[in-house]
Amino acid sequence: MKVKMILPALTEALSPHWRPIKYSLFPPLGLATIASFFSPEDEIDLQDEHVETLNLDDRPDLVIIQVYITSAYRAYELADRYRQKGTYIVLGGLHVTALPEEAKEYADTIFLGPGEDTWPRFLADFRAGHPQKRYVSQERDLLSAPPLRRDLIKRNLYLVPNSIVVSRGCPHHCDFCYKDAFFQGGKSFYTQSVDQALVEIERLPGRYLFFLDDHLFGNAKFARDLFTGMLGMNRIWQAAGTIQAVLQPHLLELAVESGLRSLFIGFETLNTNNLRQQHKYHNLNRDYTAAIRRLQDLGVMINGSFVFGMDEDDESVFETTVEWAISQGIETATFHILTPYPGTPLYERMLKEGRILTQNWDRYDTRHVVFQPAKMSPETLEAGYWQAYKDFYRWSAIWQGAATKTSLNYRLRHLVYAGSWKKLEPFWDWVIRGHQLAKMMPILESVLQGFDRVSTPWKSLHTQEFEKSAQFRT
């Protein structure tokens, strides 16, 4: 059977004038996961429109499209195009799960939720000639899933081909998050076995890894066993975690020993009433500054995530947040405009209150205001968001942030890392167009590695013992 798998891009990523680096970071792991259920005889062409021009002249037997909210219209356009040729179309992913009634108009079959249980069922039905119109995931388990098809990923088109995901979902329940809607009807947080994860890591060449899990630290036992298994693998890695996880005794130290060098943290807001309203209870009463110090003392860089536009935010929120982030020495920040995704409790509340301003999904990209904010106008919110980026990434602010670091090494690393993300956008554009991204990974590795600590007095006895025994074994 001839199969075409497509990750469509949002309009911005296709601009002939500008290719932001963020669209060339990560390969389509979701589709590569689904692909692992095909048999070796099936001919699979996996295309990611963020990094390549789609070949639309082919005539596959089956077209599979992953739909995110901001690529929904493009996904539907592609689906229509292939349908006119008589190809069987299936759609799955976050947006299909949130709005199945909308998506079903463009597909022969739709999938709700993660695909590990439903996809093999569909394949059997499809081959037998009686596929159903809709499959809804209920059994959540990664233990029996085959390893994802990395051979289908064009590694040279990504800055981080060594992306990896070893769990699904997250143990928390924030109001604005996609998660509960997506995992409805079954477990909403589960992991691979530690052995599976370690085997997957072994398959990745080089040193550098990026865990794309929503919350790698969400199951403390799994995380502890994983990091212990990674000791001695000589990796360096980045991931996402929470303040709560950072403050847990010992876990962070072990993560650092196994190679953690940079962590994405959802601070979201500095206002406790906002946290309460968004049900982000795991951030409540947490000492943000203590968590930051802990990370910095262990040499871990921070990418702080902040959301603007919650009901307690007025126009002072931008300056307060940016100044705080700079004063804390946070290396990089990602700002978002609060976005009520369909299917979330936040969306339902906004809809009930008559505050949804548009249902044009292209604008649900966290850079446009799609709802009526409580304490400012939509225009003020949007302008403040852009201003926050400008203010945070000014050279003077980068210097100020770097100056909070206690060692020269960490100051330099701060400057190089923060500077290269936002100040070198034209350089990244040039690298992407010249297909030179693969050459950048070793440079990224050495930025993280080159400014690595020179001495290791912080190493726990655990690691020292492990290293001794590893030397003994070799």
Ligand code: B12
């Ligand atoms: C990598 C990533 C990106 C990459 C690109 C996506 C990619 N390469 O896959 C980039 C950087 C471009 C990106 C951008 C954005 N992203 Co993003 N991204 C992620 C991230 C961190 C990992 C995705 C991943 O690999 N997951 C692991 C794989 C295994 O899961 P999966 O892709 O969902 O696939 C599973 C299922 O969805 C399902 N499935 C998917 N497709 C299909 C098809 C069929 C037929 C079947 C059966 C099943 C199926 O089965 C798969 C296996 O279980 C997720 C968070 C997360 N942990 O998922 C956020 C996430 C998807 N992003 C999000 C957002 C908001 C965005 C942006 C809109 C906003 C922003 N400011 O960045 C933009 C625009 C996205 C776009 N292109 O339209 C939200 C989505 C919210 C929503 N309701 O859509 C998420 C969930 C983050 C979050 N916690 O809020 N993103």
Ligand code: SF4
């Ligand atoms: S902690 Fe993050 S991933 Fe988990 S529910 Fe909250 S926003 Fe979603």
